[in-house]
Amino acid sequence: MFQILLVDDEALARNDVKSMLDWEKHGFTLCGEAYNGSMALAMMEQHTPHIAIMDVSMPVMNGVELSLMIRNRFPKVKIIMLSSFDDFDYVRACLMNGAMDYLLKHRLTQDALLTLLNKAVQQLQMEEREQDVRSAQTQMMERLSPVILREYVANLARDVQGSGEELYAYARDNKLFPHSVNYGVAAVQIVPFLLLTELFTDVEKNRFVQRALDVMQMAIGDSQTRTVGYVGEGRFIVLISSVDRSEHTVTTQMSQAMNSLSHSMGKFLNLTCIYAIGPLYGSLRQLAASYSRANQVMNEIFYQDMHTSTLRDPLFMEERKQLQLFLEQLDWERTNQIISTIFAGLASQPVYAMPVQLIVSEMLHLAEMSLKRHVPRTSFEEDGLPSRNELGQLKSIANLEIWLLQYYARMMEIIKKQHAGGTYSRHILKAVQFISDNYASNNISLEITANALNLNPSYLSRLFKEETQMTFSEYLNRVRIKTSCMLMESGRIVLKQISLEVGFLNYTYFFKVFKLITGLTPQAYIDSLKPSKK
Template sequence: MFQVLLVDDEALARNDVKSMLDFESHGFTICGEANSGSMALSMMERLTPHIVILDVSMPVMNGVELSRLIRDQFPRVKMIMLSSYDDYDYVRTCLMNGAMDYLLKHRLNPDSLLALLNKAVQDLRDEDQEQEARRVHTQMIEQLSPVIHREYVANLARDPQAAGEELHAYARENKLYPDSENYGAAAVQLVPFLLLTETLTDVQKNRLVQQAADVMQMAIGDIQRRTVAYVGEGRYIVLFSSADRSEHTAASQMNQAMSSLSHSLEKFLNLKCVHAAGPLCGSLKQLGDSYRKANQAMNDRLHQGSNTPVRRESLAMEEQKQLLLSLEQLNEERMNRILSTLFASLQGYPVYSMTVQIIVSEMLHMVEMLWKRHFPHASKEDNKLFPSRNDLGRIGSLAELEQWLLHYCACLMEELKKQHAGGPYSRHISKATQFIADHYASNISLELVAGELNLNPSYLSRLFKEETQMTFTEYLNHVRIKSSCLLMESGSYALKEISSQVGFFNYTYFFKVFKLITGMTPQAYMDSRKQSNK
C-alpha cells in the first residue's frame, strides 16, 4: 500500500477527497490528515508518506511554502497541489518546488485523482529503478576499478611508451600514487609456471593466476601506491612508487617489498618466484622503460645456462626412446641412470629456466602417454601414490626436481608391475609373474622361482599351466621376446646385444624362440619397424 497524507485547513475539503475514491481498492491508504503546514511536517516525520495532497491556500504556512520545505526535507515524497484559485504564480512556484501537478478543486474528480495517484506511483517506481541502477553501476565501477587499474599497468609490458602516457593520465584522473617522487617497475616469474599449469583447465589456471596476484598485492600494500598486474605465462609486473625523494631509500623500500612478496607467495600458496627490478625513474611516463629493463634481466635469468658447452633446448629423440624403454621394461635401475644422466646435462641451468621446464614437461608428457596406454580408464590424479604437480611450486633446486621426477616415474613403474602381475591369477601365480617381470633378464628357472615362493616346483608348474595356459618356460619366453621387441624399436642395439639383455644367452635359441612367437625373424621384425617409422 502506498501511504497518502491529506493536508488542508478545511475538514470538509479533506472529507471530499477521502470520499471521492475507494483508496484501498486501488492500492492506497490515507495514513493521516493535517490541518496546517506545521502539523503536516510533524506527521511526515512519523508516518513517512509516499504522496501528499495539499491545499495551496492555508493560514500561517501556505501550501507554496510547505511544498518548498517538503522538497528540502523529504525529497522522495510526491506532492499533488489543490487550490480554489487559478493563479499562475502559484502554479509556477509549486511546480518549481517539485510538485507533480496543480489542480483546481472544482475540477477534481475520481478519474483525475486516480490518474495523478497512479502517476505518482509510477514516478516513485522509476526513481527506485534508477537508484538501483546507479547502485549497481557504482558497485560495478568499484569492482572493476582494480581490474581497470591493473590493465593500465599490465599494458606497460605490451606497449611501454604509449602505455606510460595512458597510465600517467589515468593515475592523475583517479588520484593514484599520491605524493610520489620515485617510481620503479619489477618483473616477477612464478616457478615453474609451465609445469604447474599445463594439466589445468583454463578456469583452474585463471584461479591460480588471480590467487597469486592477490597474495602479492596483499604483501606489498595499497594498490594505489604499489600495483601488481598479470602480464602472461606466469609473469607479473609490479609498479612501485615512493614519496621519499632519496633514490637510495626508495630502492631499499622496493627491495623490501619484493622480498615480502616472494615470502608471501611461498607461505600462502607454496609457490616460489624469481624477480628482477628495473631502474627508478621520476615519472609514470618513464615506467615502460623501467619494466623493459626488468623484463630483460628476468629473461636473462630464465635462459641462464644457455651458454654452457652443451646447449640444451629440448629432450633428444634418443633420450625419449631410452626413457620410455626403461619404463616399458620395468627396469628401475636403468630408468634412474637415464634420468641421472639427463639432469647432469642440465647442470648450469637454474631450475626455473625455460630449458629445464620444457625438458621436464616432455618427460612428464611421455609418462602421461604411457599411463593412458596401459590404464585408459583410470585417473592418475585419483591415485594417492603419485606426487601432485602442485608440489612443483615449492621446488627450488634442480636436485629437488630430479628427485620429484624419479619418484613420479617410480610410481608409474610400480603400477605397471602391479598390472603385469595382476589379472585373473591366484596369489601364487601373481607373485610368480611379478618375479619374472623383475628378473627375466637374468638366468631364472622354475626351480628358482618356486624356491622364492616356498612352493614345490611341480605344483608351481601345474598352477602355471592351468592359469596362464602356458608352461613356465613359455611364459618366461613371451616376456623376454616382448622386451626384445621394445629394444629393437629403440634402434640403439645390435640383435646379439638385445638377446643377451633380455636373458637369452644363446643367440640361436633366441632366433628360434623369436620366430616361433612373432612369426618372423628378429631382423625381419626390425626391418618392418623401420619401414613403419618412415
Template structure:
C-alpha cells in the same frame, strides 16, 4: 507499485484520502502518513516515497517548506499540493517550488485523484528512463575510458611509446594517477592459473580475474598513486609512484606490506595464491618497459623458490647457468631400480638429478627436457613389462604436456616421483598376481574393467565360471581381502588419479568411479587413505 506519502495535520483529511481509492488495484500504495513537513522528512529518511501528497497550511513546517526541502534533497519525488484555500499566491509559490499539481480539497474526488496520480506516474517513469539512459551513457564512457587507460599502460610496459611529452599528455587526459618518475613495477601472476581455467567456464574465469583486480584496487587506494591492470591469462602489472625520495629499505618495506595484504585477501576470498616480482626504481616514465621486463625476469625466481612469494631481488642475474642431460650411467641406474621396484633408490637418484637442476639454476624449459628423459625411462619400463599407458596416465593426458603446466621445480619433482611410485605399485601388483590362481585373476580382470558400474558377487562369479561362495572363499584366501573390499580399493585408486589431474569436480569423480553415494565414498576413502577426499584433493594442489 509506486509509494505514496500523505502529509496533512488533520487526521480526517488523511482518512478521506486513504479511503478515496482502492490504492493497490490502481497501482499505488500508501507507504506512510505525516502530520507536518518535519514529520514527513523524518519518515523519508527511513523510506523514500515516489509521490508526496501534502497540505499547505500545517504547524511546524508547512507545505511550502516541505516542497522546498524535497526539491533540494529528493528531486526524484513528485509532489501534489492540496489546500482548503483558493489562494493564487499559494498556487504560484508551490508550483514555482516544484509541485507538479495543485488541487483544492473540496474539488477532489476519486477520478481527479487518480488522474493526478497517473500523471505523476508518467512523470516518474520519464524521469527514470532519462536517468537510466544517462547512467548507461556514463557507464559506457567509464568503460571506454578504463579501456583506454589499460591500452596506454600496456603500451608503456611494451615500450611502444617513447615521447615523454606524448606520454604525459595522454596520462593527464585519461586521469591516470601516476607520476612521471620514481616508479616501481611489480609483475604478478596467479599461481597454477591453468587449474582455474580447466575447472571453470570462460565467464567464471573473467569474474575471477575481475575480483582479483577489485581486491587489489581496494587495497591500493591506500597507496597515494598506483595503477593495476590485467595483462594476460592470470598475469597482472602494478605500477607504484614513490613520490619524494625515500630509502630503499623504506620503499621495500612499504611495498611488501601492500603486496602481503593482497596475498592475504585473495587467499581469504578466492582461495588462491599469487607470486610477485618487483623491479628496481625507474627514474623515467618512458623507460617503464625496462622496469617491467626486470620485474618479469625477477618473477622467474618463482620456479626455484616456490609459489606465493614476493621476489624483490633476483638471487642470480641469469636464470640458466648451464645445461646437462642424464648420464647413461644414471639412466641405467634409475632403470634398474625401477625394474626392481626399489623406490628408495629411485628417490635418491631422482633427488640427485633435481639437486643438480637447482644448483645450476636451470630454466623451466631446460628442466622439462631433462624430465622428458625421466618420463622416457618410465615409458620404456612400462612397455617392457607389458603395462598399458592408460594405467599410468589419465585418458587424454599427454605426460609431456602435463608436465609443462607445473610452474615450480618442487611441483615437477613431486609429479615425477609420483609417476615412478605409481609404476612401482603396478609392477608390485603384477608380481603379486603371478602367484594368484586363474579364478582370482579373472575376478580382478572383471573388476578392473567394470568398476565404474554396479558390480555384484554374482556378476564376478559368472565371469569366472564358478559359484559365488567358491570365488568368495578363494579370493579372500589369496588376496587377504573380500571382493567388495578389493572393488572399493580399485575405485578409490582411480578416484585419487582423477583428483591428481584435476579434470573433474569431486562430485563428478564419485559417480565416475562407480560410487552411488557420496557419504559412502567419503567413509571408504578415509578408511583406505587416512584422509578425507577434500584433504587429499588439497594435497594434490600444493
C-alpha cells in the same frame, strides 16, 4: 503499496480527499495527515512517503516553502498540489520547486486524482529502474575497475606502444595514485609455472592465475595505490606508488611489499616466486622503462645459459632415448642412473630456469606416456603418484631430482602391479612379479625363480600352469615379446638390439617366438605401425 501523506490545514478538505478513493484497491495507503508544512516535514523525517498531496495556502509554512524543503531534503517524494484559482502564482512557484502537477480543489474528482496518482507511480517506477541501472553500472565499474587497471599496468610489461601514456591518462581520469611522487615496478615469476600448468585446460589455467593475482594483491595492499597485472606464462608485474619523496624509503617499501607477496604465495598457494625490482621514476609515463630493467634482470636469472643448456646438447637426446628404453623395460637401476646423469648436467642452474623446466617437462611426459600404455586410466594420483602441485615449493635442483626419482619409482610400482594383476595365489603373484623385474636377464629360468621364492621347481611349474594356463617359459616369452613391441613402437632401437634388450641372446630364436605369438615377423610388425599411404 505506495504511501501517501495528506497536507492541508482544512480538516474538511482532508476528509474529502480521503473519502474520494478506495485507496488500497488502487495500490495506495494513507500513511499520515498534517495541517501545516512544519508538521509535514517532521512526519517525513520519521517516515518518508512516496507521494505528498498538499495544499498551497497553509499557515506556518505554505506549499511553496514546503515544496522547496521537500525538493532539497526528500527529492524522491512526488508532490501533487491542491489549489484554487487565486493561488496560481503559488502553484507556479511550486511547480518550479519540483511539484509534478496540481489539481483545482473545486474540480477535484476521483478520476482526476487517480490519474495524477498513477502518473506519480509511473515516475517513481521509472526513477527506480534508472536507479537500478545506475547502481548496476556502478557495481560493474567497481568490479571492472581493478581489472581495467590491471590491464593498463600489464600493457607496460607487454611493451604495448603508448602504454605509459594510457596508464597516466587512466589514473588521472579516475583519480588513482593520489599525491604519489614516486613509482616503481617489479617483475614476478611463479616457480615453476610450466610444470605446474602444462596439463591444465585454459579454464583451469585462468583460474590458477586469478588465484595468484588475488593473493598477490592482498599481500601488497590497496589496488588504488599498488596494483598487480598478469603478463603471461607465469610472469606478473607489480606497480607500487608512494607519496614519500625519499627514493631509499620507497625502495625499502617495495622490498617489504615483495617479501610479503612472496611469503603469501607460499603460505596460501604453496607456490614459490622470484622477483626483480626496477628503478624508481617520478611519472607513470616512464614505468615501461622500469619494468624493462626488472624484466631484464629476471630473464638473466630465468633463462640463464639457455643457449648452451643441455636441452640443446645432442647428448641429452641420447639420454632421452635411453630413458625411454629403460622405462619400457621397467629397469629402475638404469633409470635411476640416467636421471642422475641428466641432473648432474643441470646442477649449475636454478630450479626455476626455463631449460630445467623444459627438460623436466619432457621427462614427465615420457613417464606419463609409459604409464598410460600399461595402465588404462587417465588419472593416477589415486595410486600415490607425487602431485605436480608439490613442484611449486621445490627450491633446488637437488630437491627436484629427488621428487622426480620418487615419481619414476612410484610409476614403475604401478606398472608392475598392473602386470602382476589377476586372481593369482600368493606364490604365483610373486613369480609374476619376479618375471616382470628380471625378464631382460638371459639367466632367468623356472629354477632360478623357484629358488628366489624358496619353492620347489616342480611345484612352482605345476602351480604356474594351473593358474596362468601357460608354462613358465610361455609366460616369460609373452612378457618379453610385449615389451619388444613397445620398443618397436618407440621407433628408436634396431631390431637386433631390441631382441637383446628383452632377454633373447639369439635373434633367430627371437624372430621365431615373435612370429609365433603375434602372427607377424618383427619387420612386418614395424611396417604395420607406419601410417598407410592413400
